[in-house]
Amino acid sequence: MAHFTKATSVKDWLNQRLAIEKVEKVMASEYWIPKNINFLWAMGMVLVITFALLVVSGIFLLMYYVPTVDEAFNSVNYTIMREVDFGWLWRHVHGVAASVVFLVIYIHMFTGIYYGSYKKGREMIWISGMLLFIAFSTEAFSGYMLPWGQMSYWAGMVITNLFSGGSLHADGLVEWIRGDYVPAQAFLGRFFMLHVLLVPLAIMGLIGLHFAALRIPHVNNQDGEEIDFDAESKKYLDGDKVGSKVMRFANDFMSKDMMVVGIFLIFFFYLTFYNYGFAMDPVNFDPADGLKTPAHIYPEWYFLWSYEILRPFNIDLGLALFGFAQVIFVFLPFLDRSPNSVPASRRGAFKYWFWGMLIVMIVLTAMGKLPPEGIYSTIGLYAAIIFIAMWVALPIITSLEKKL
Amino acid sequence: MKNKEPLILAVVIFFSLVTYYLVEPYAHHVMHKHVDSENFTYADLPEITKTGNAVNGKELVMNAGCAGCHSIETAGMPAPMDSVMAAQSYGVNPPDLSNAGAIYDAKFLAELIKNPAHALKVEHKFDEAKAQMHPMVPFYGMGGDIDQEIADMVAYLQSIAVSPADVTPKMAFENACGRCHAVGYEKWTQIGTKSGFKDKKDELAFDIKVLEYQDSLKSYMGKLPPDLSMYIRSRNEQFISTLIENPQNHLAGTAMPRVGVTADSAAKVIEYMKDAGDTKRHERAEVGKNVMIYIVIFAIFALLWKKQVWKDLH
Known part of the structure; x- marks a missing residue:
């Protein structure tokens, strides 16, 4: 057992037992971040804040939401929106945050792709990030079922149908997932559990992994420059704050994070109060009706690009390509064969690949x-077709890239 | 090295806005038919050319048999039968006429008296040639100038109604829409407001009456008209307004009649629907303003903090 002395202060008492000073250094004041970064590096913190908004608003909504097919719609639209004080506020915060979180995730992803932040030891950051993307997608989809409106029901119908595997006709699998022949009580109960327990647990675990994956390779910088973090941090601690290429996470980088968060929150609350329609589809304000298919069924905007890869082909090919699109981003670090880990602007053909991919995904x-x-x-x-072709071409164009 | 952040921000905003434009305004523009408002002018209906006389109008209303189906509560004329029985007889309970003169457009009322299926735009459903008679019997005249007589009747209805400014959203909705549409969130059923039962038996008896009424309505309309509690969110104001003005413009062939409300009454119907489905809109505006002020102050402090911390880093 370790040797304990009589504590001289509360801090000392805690320090002997929890090493809080050491923890503070490791997590904040001596967690070194390169200085050569821009505001896109704050998207991680923006995501943390948005996730916190989702968790807090979700807790309040959970107090009144009733996960039964008879009560779900009214518990949301009557109890929460009318009866509960500020229930409408929590719901709008939750709905808008669920949509905006994907905008920030996409910005975060494309930042990573542009600056090559998935290369040279940063592969696990990318992979854990893509696992988070999948977890967030599951969370968004399961949450979308809960108000039990028309779009909940029919999106649930369409997405669970995908598991029949086209010509395989694995209808037994679809029924097993739904717990019924159509989306009904068993389905709603299951997706409720996924949304409020299992998937959030997975997300929190993956966030831990994502942060841990950053520890050893450190955060990338605007020029993909390899920084000697030991030497640069020593310089900083010796007093040459201006000359050092690195800074403390807190308060140096944190202050910039908070500045970006402040501006982001202006945008976020503007949407929450004045322009929330894009995040709360009108069709979902009609109660679920299994006998009335909506004129247009479409997922939320952040799933549209992969939905469009499914749609133009026959069912089997569509499903295969849809599956391809779902997983291909995970393999980016291994498909990019280039030895350079610098911004796309300095990488020849990859520069066009990057902007082409962004545009193709917006078109989709x-x-x-x-x-x-x-x-x-x-x-x-x-x-x-262009989307698929670009991914097939990626290993080729990147292996032709000259070493800088 | 020059600061690239403004350029990067511009790129991020540009692509976000393009995506937003394509999936929201543009996609909805493509998916949904746009119907322009006709400003509730009812231009297809003939103008009232005669000046109505309310005293004569009263006589005509009494003698033409309006009260055989309609109540006129303010004139001391009760409904000849209860709503359930009325629906069994006519498909839908005929409205009380006390405030019809304030809620409905005068031209519409005149045409309604003369040719109900035409005024209501349900001639596709009630074709006289096929002996499909509208349940409301047209007024064929009392022997004088029919246009004068109708102008008098409209003048009478206007004279007994409250002033149009005193029509409440609830009155407008219940009269114009509420005999077909329930609004559960406002406790409104097709036969009246459901509330305050001491005894479970009374409540069940009321529910049975509603179900009986709905049965008649269903066979009259083809399906049960939807509960409108959340329609202000599932549709939008422009859609609802133009649908009320002329349902055929949105849903050609629908059994929903044109109800002929004035522009003012339509606005009140929408106000009622906002109270049902967007109840906290005033609180949202108020809280929104305060949150925006707070968050802007927060952002200013965050900016100042960053400037102070980074002063030593460059």
Whole structure:
């Protein structure tokens, strides 16, 4: 057993038992971040804050939500929106945050792709991040079921149908997932459990992994420069704060994080109070009705690009390519064969690949929402083919890249 | 090295806005038919050319048999039968006419008296040639100038009604929409407000009456008209307004009649629907303002903190 002395202060008492000073250094004041970064590096903190908003608002909603097919719609739209003081506020915060979190995730992802932050020892950061993306997608989808409106019901119907595997006709699997022939009480109960317990646990675990994965390779910087963190941090601690290439996480980097968070929250609360419609689909304010299919069924905006990869092909090919699109981002660190880990602007063909991928995903997103008719389905088909082709081409164009 | 952050921010905002534009305004523009408002002018209906006389109108209303189906509570004329029986007879309970003169457009009332299926825009459902008679019997005239007689009747209805400014959202909704549509969140049923039962038996008896009424309504309309509690969110104001103005513009062939409300009454119907489905909108505006002020102050402090911390880093 360790040797304990009579504590001289509360801090000392805690320090002997929990090493709080050491923890503070490791987590904050001597966690070194490169100085050569821009505001995109604060997206991680923006995501943490948005996730916190989701958890807190979710806890309040959970107090009144009733996960039964008879009561779910009214517990949300009547009890929470009308009866509970500020219930409407928590719901709008939750709904808008669920949508905005994906915007920030996409910005965070494309930042990583642009600056090559998935290369040279940072592969696990990327992979844990993509696992988080999948976990957040599951969380978003399961949450979307809970108000039990028309879009909840029919999106649940369409997505669970995907598991029949097209020509495989694995209808038994679909029924097993639903616990019924159609989305009903068993389905709602299961997705409720996933949304409020299992998936949030997975997300919290993955956030831990994502942060841990940053420890050894450190945060990337704007030029992909390899920094000697030991030497630079020594310089900082010796007093040369200006000359050092690194800074403390807290308060140095944290102050910038908070500045970006402040600006983000202005945007976020503007949406929450004045422009929330994009995050709360009108169709979902009609109660679920298994006998009345909505004129247009579409997922929330952040799933549209992969939905559009499913749509233009026949069912089997569509499912296969949809599966491809779902997992391909995870393998980015291994598909990018280039020896350079620098920003895309200095990487020749990859520069065009990056902007091309961004544009193709926006086109897919737009076509995924528009009705699959005429010119829209043609554009959607070509965009889907280009998306697949670009991923196939990625290892080739990156292995041709010259070493800088 | 020059500061690239403004450029990066511009790129992020540009791509976010393009995506937003495509999946929201543009996609909805493509998916949903746009119907322009006709400003509740009812231009297809003939103008009232005669000046109505309310005293004559009263006589005409009494003699034309309006009260055989309609109550006029303010004139001391009760409903000849209860709502359930009325629905069994006519499909839907005929409205009380006390405030019809304030809620409905005068031109519409005139045409309604003369040719109900035309005024209501349900001629596709009630074709006289096929002996499909609208349950409301047209007024064929009392022997004089029919246009004068109708103008008198409209003048009478306007004279007994409250002033249009005193029509409440609840009155407008219940009269114009509430005999077909329930609004559960406002405790409104097609036969009246459901509330305050001391005895479970009374409540069940009321529910049975509602179900009986709905049975008649269902066979009259083809399906049970939807509960409108959340319609202000599931549709939007523009949709609801233009649908009320002329349902056929949105849903060609629908059994929903044009109800002929004035622009003012339509606004009140929408106000009622907002109270049902967007109850906390005033609180939202108030809280929103305060949160925005708070968060801007927070951002200013965060900016100042960053400047202070980074002063030593460069």
